[in-house]
Amino acid sequence: MIAVIGAGPAGLAAAMTVAQNNEQVVVIDSAPRPGGQYWRHLRKVEGYKSGRSDKYFRALEESKKIIYIRGAQIWSAVQSENAITLNYLAAGIESSITVAKVILATGAHDRALPFTGWERPGVMTPGAAQALLKGHNVIAGQKILITGTGPFLLPVAVGLAAAGAQVAGIIEAHSPLRWLRSPVALLLNPQKSIELIYYIRKIYQYKLKVSFNRAVIAYDGRAASIATVDTELRIKETVSKIDCDVIAAGWGFTPDVTLGGILGCQQVVDRDGTVIFAVDRDQRSSATNIWIAGEATGIGGADLALVEGRIAALSALGLAIPARLRLARYRLQKFATALQVSYPVGNGWQGWIALESKICRCEEVSLGEICASVSELSANDARTSKLFTRAGMGMCQGRICSRNVSEIIAKQTQCEVTEQERIGYSNRPISAPISLGALANGIK
Amino acid sequence: MSESTGADLSFTFNGDCYEGAPGQSIAAALMASGVRELRTTRFHKEPRLIFCGIGVCFDCVVVVNGVANQRACLVEINQGDEIVSSK
Incomplete structure (x- = not known):
């Protein structure tokens, strides 16, 4: 049997491909409902091609070849001679399943950058605002400011506006003219231009105010301070204040590589510093009988994830992969590269933060404390600094802050963050917190 | 999947009564209020x-009902839940 981990676009495409070829597949997902982070509709939400998830959800419910285990958090995995055992926690009970092959489609979460006041209630990721709306029918606040960088800000803003939210504006850190650096990617992906035109029309329809080359650099609980920034995100000048009670700030995405890391799948650092898995042209990882698809092999969006999911499934089934799928992946990977070129996240954000602002939200460690660990306690790398300050050692296991802490230490010590350090802070020995009690219950 | 948008579950948060819809997370139901x-x-x-x-x-x-460290953004509300803030 083949197990697919994750029920987002990549996982659903993989599962449906396996089922269509008359093989048994088990889909294990941590959420109570399918769709991953992007396809999480409780009801119809306005957005480009928002109905295309329907056939996958139907297959999950109806196909006799698909076993769907929802609400199950895999916390560890072990590979033996010819099998892979996945240990998961569902409804407080520890269980395990042993399969021959695994397709990992574990997705990604928003990358967050700290700014002065980002600890305040109301500051959240665009993913959070979208999850509240799509998954729970709740508009995050009275007046929502969308900020950060990248095209994902558009569906979030349009979805909120269409649902009746007051959107205070979209503050994009880069200029759309940066797309001119990637003419080949644009020519290869005309459907992406159509999608963009769709969102531009919606922006006009809902009269959304979009500004470029700007960022939210501070929030006092009532108003966001907006500054013009250069391409490295360094502040040029503070230009205005915008009243809002929610700031949804997102700076690209961080893939979840923990489970593949535990299974020994080789990781590499992408050109933008993101840690991803190395896969071959059939989406095969370095570990035997493990394939990986979607954001964990490079951030590229739902379209690329769907194609990669299908390729991974065909390869896992030992079937031929049609040339048109490989071509589709090539086109979309070119587009993914263009995204990185168009929306880089430089280190200028370090100039936005007051010394007393927290960098590690869990352990409440401030920028000043991290800097002092270098200047006064002679920490010369992030690991030593973390031991002094506890930054990155809280409940989120460093998922939110560890990259930012490493970038801060690198600047303080005038070094570059090494590839080894990036892979180090992206991995953890256990992929989700689990209590010893739950473990003991499973053994009984 | 619930299509209900009506608030028909009641629960308490720090002793105060709130309502929410089936399928809503604790955080969503509280933020809606x-x-x-x-x-x-x-x-x-x-x-x-x-x-x-x-x-x-x-x-x-x-x-949530005496169990600490539950993520309010994930855990769905149930009728009669007693929820208190982590300190």
């Missing part, structure tokens, strides 16, 4: 609401 603080932090006693909203950051942890 205007709650802006799910907990205070351990060291500086600062208010926190949700942050990542998808179970990654653990910023929204609350105590």
Whole structure:
């Protein structure tokens, strides 16, 4: 049997491909409902091609070849001679399943950058605002400011506006003219231009105010301070204040590589510093009988994830992969590269933060404390600094802050963050917190 | 999948009564009622609401029916739940 981990676009495409070829597949997902982070509709939400998830959800419910285990958090995995055992926690009970092959489609979460006041209630990721709306029918606040960088800000803003939210504006850190650096990617992906035109029309329809080359650099609980920034995100000048009670700030995405890391799948650092898995042209990882698809092999969006999911499934089934799928992946990977070129996240954000602002939200460690660990306690790398300050050692296991802490230490010590350090802070020995009690219950 | 948008579950948060719809998370139901603080932090006693909203950051942890460290953004409300802020 083949197990697919994750029920987002990549996982659903993989599962449906396996089922269509008359093989048994088990889909294990941590959420109570399918769709991953992007396809999480409780009801119809306005957005480009928002109905295309329907056939996958139907297959999950109806196909006799698909076993769907929802609400199950895999916390560890072990590979033996010819099998892979996945240990998961569902409804407080520890269980395990042993399969021959695994397709990992574990997705990604928003990358967050700290700014002065980002600890305040109301500051959240665009993913959070979208999850509240799509998954729970709740508009995050009275007046929502969308900020950060990248095209994902558009569906979030349009979805909120269409649902009746007051959107205070979209503050994009880069200029759309940066797309001119990637003419080949644009020519290869005309459907992406159509999608963009769709969102531009919606922006006009809902009269959304979009500004470029700007960022939210501070929030006092009532108003966001907006500054013009250069391409490295360094502040040029503070230009205005915008009243809002929610700031949804997102700076690209961080893939979840923990489970593949535990299974020994080789990781590499992408050109933008993101840690991803190395896969071959059939989406095969370095570990035997493990394939990986979607954001964990490079951030590229739902379209690329769907194609990669299908390729991974065909390869896992030992079937031929049609040339048109490989071509589709090539086109979309070119587009993914263009995204990185168009929306880089430089280190200028370090100039936005007051010394007393927290960098590690869990352990409440401030920028000043991290800097002092270098200047006064002679920490010369992030690991030593973390031991002094506890930054990155809280409940989120460093998922939110560890990259930012490493970038801060690198600047303080005038070094570059090494590839080894990036892979180090992206991995953890256990992929989700689990209590010893739950473990003991499973053994009984 | 529930299509209901009506609030027909009741629960308490720090002793006050709230309502929510089936399938809604604790955080969503409370935010829909205007709650802006799910907990205070351990060291500086600062208010926190949700942050990542998808179970990654653990910023929204609350105590649900006596079980600590539950992520309010993930855990769905049930009739009669007693929820209190983590301190």
